[in-house]
Amino acid sequence: MHEEIYIAGIGGQGTLSMGQMLALAATSENKEVSYVPFYGPEKRGGFANCGVTISDHPISSPIISEPSVLVVMNNLSLKNYEDSVIPGGIIILNSSMVDLGVKRSDVRVISIQASEEAEQLGDVRVTNSIILGALIELTGVVSAGAVEQSLEQILPARNLDMIPINLKALERGSELARNYKKAWSNLS
Structure with missing residues (x-):
């Protein structure tokens, strides 16, 4: 197993937190990990991207130029990174913030209105956990349990009360992704 995941958005969307949770979860499962x-310089509103490589084998470079999975949290990120995804790769869109369509036909696309889903759960701040739940369901790169355990390490002490809603968000993202997996398997 070797997945190169690029997560792209803007500050305040939880893109870096998603990457950190993935990296910690993979480390807890004794996998090789790179997180960059x-x-x-902006605290909020500037670009915030990360690359996470998770593998069963040593990782030769932490730099990701052709991700197998691209998470897109805003329009500019889709424009900038869509072409970098390997053929057969996956693009996960937060369609609440991305109104552009994917132009490529050689990738699998999952479009989730994650911000609206998070609002329905009670807090828009768990948007990233919905996307992360979908990612781990689609790729199996780490277990849901390992991601759940990483929450305690990632969330600041003042936000530990957010763990239950984040767990619900991870599960909701997983549920939404299962529908796509069924549709994709019917196409094969």
């Missing part, structure tokens, strides 16, 4: 954040 990229962000602008």
